[in-house]
Amino acid sequence: MSRHSRPDEKDGFLNVPFDAGYERNLVALIASLTALGQIPHCVLEVPELGSGRLRRLLKLLESCRTSIHDLSRAGVPVRFNMPFELGLACALAEYRKPHSYFIMEKERYRVDRTLSDLKSQDPLIHQNSPKRIVSGVISALRSKSQSPDPKEVYKNFRKLLVIAEELKRDYGENTIFSRAIFSDLVLAGTRLAIAAGHIKKM
Amino acid sequence: MQKLKKAAAETKRSALNKNGVNRKPAKTKSRIGTNSSATIKSRRVEPWPRPRAIHVTEKATAREIEKALGIKRDTIKRVERIMHDLEAKNWRVD
Numbered sequence: 001m002s003r004h005s006r007p008d009e010k011d012g013f014l015n016v017p018f019d020a021g022y023e024r025n026l027v028a029l030i031a032s033l034t035a036l037g038q039i040p041h042c043v044l045e046v047p048e049l050g051s052g053r054l055r056r057l058l059k060l061l062e063s064c065r066t067s068i069h070d071l072s073r074a075g076v077p078v079r080f081n082m083p084f085e086l087g088l089a090c091a092l093a094e095y096r097k098p099h100s101y102f103i104m105e106k107e108r109y110r111v112d113r114t115l116s117d118l119k120s121q122d123p124l125i126h127q128n129s130p131k132r133i134v135s136g137v138i139s140a141l142r143s144k145s146q147s148p149d150p151k152e153v154y155k156n157f158r159k160l161l162v163i164a165e166e167l168k169r170d171y172g173e174n175t176i177f178s179r180a181i182f183s184d185l186v187l188a189g190t191r192l193a194i195a196a197g198h199i200k201k202m
Numbered sequence: 203m204q205k206l207k208k209a210a211a212e213t214k215r216s217a218l219n220k221n222g223v224n225r226k227p228a229k230t231k232s233r234i235g236t237n238s239s240a241t242i243k244s245r246r247v248e249p250w251p252r253p254r255a256i257h258v259t260e261k262a263t264a265r266e267i268e269k270a271l272g273i274k275r276d277t278i279k280r281v282e283r284i285m286h287d288l289e290a291k292n293w294r295v296d
Contacts, residue, residue: 162293166284183273184281191285 012141013064014042015085017073018177021128026176027164027185028130029068031157032137034189035148035198038066043085044182061088065098066141072106072128074114083115090118102140104133130157148198156192163188 012033016026033040041064046056061067069086073079089101103123105111111123124136134157135150142148167181168174176185193199288295 159288159293162288162295163281163284165295166288167281170280170284180277184277187273187278187281188285191282 008039008063009065010037010039011064011066012038012040013061013067013089014040015067015069015082015089016042017070017079017082018044018175019073020175022070022073023164023176024130024161025070025126025128025133027160028133028157029137030185030189031153031160031192032134033141034186035153035156035193035196036138036141036143036146037193037199038141039190040186042182043081044177044179047179057085058088061085062092062096062099065100067099067101068104068137069101070104070126071111071114071123072104072126102137104136130154146199148193148196152196152198156189156196156198159192160185160189 126132
């Protein structure tokens with residue numbers, strides 16, 4: 001994958017937990033971002049090759065114009081990856097503009113207690129509901145030229161869920177958290193968004 | 203007298219078009235010379251407005267996504283087939 005030093009407006013980085021209970025939420029995020037004409041990326045695309053995973057992760061994050069960080073699963077057992085990647089995004093936004101980041105949380109005011117340094121930020125509270133994720137991401141990232149109807153995006157999310165199940169069966173995997181399934185879902189999400197008229201063909 | 207009246211009405215009608223508007227308005231002093239060839243030549247012709255630049259996010263087509271994600275052609279065909287089959291089943295899994 002060729003990455004440019006200047007962040008691409010179309011690229012969005014997803015910093016989310018990889019557990020079975022989060023699959024629907026990840027699919028909702030993919031459906032929302034593709035409806036906005038963005039290309040979702042995540043750490044699954046960074047293979048473990050022993051050549052400095054952190055450097056490759058940083059390069060991927062640097063190449064994305066926006067990043068979404070879900071801190072809803074940063075509970076016990078403590079997982080530091082998501083807060084760590086959020087810290088990297090904060091540093092990027094501060095020192096290597098342009099980069100904007102969004103925080104997602106399950107419960108209201110929880111991030112005020114767990115991460116009081118970011119009290120000025122208003123996190124997107126999704127209550128573990130894909131519907132809320134779709135409407136929240138659309139309202140946060142919509143623009144004049146890209147403002148799909150959340151109801152239509154939710155319909156695409158339902159279709160993408162079915163595709164995810166089919167892909168899991170095809171690849172013989174138990175979860176969607178694999179590099180191949182993730183990129184296939186992004187491709188399918190984009191196709192659905194084009195078919196629904198959310199993004200225009202060239 | 204009748205003939206004269208008829209001739210006057212005919213002249214008046216011929217000066218009007220079908221909408222009842224004068225075909226050729228009389229030239230007033232201020233209009234004289236404005237249509238001369240010299241004026242037309244020197245008149246600046248505005249170019250057609252350029253088409254609006256397409257917003258970068260609108261360009262995110264499937265092909266671009268495929269390129270950005272480094273997806274191979276056979277994978278694309280497979281995803282297309284899955285989507286086609288599911289669409290035929292009205293998005294229901296067996």
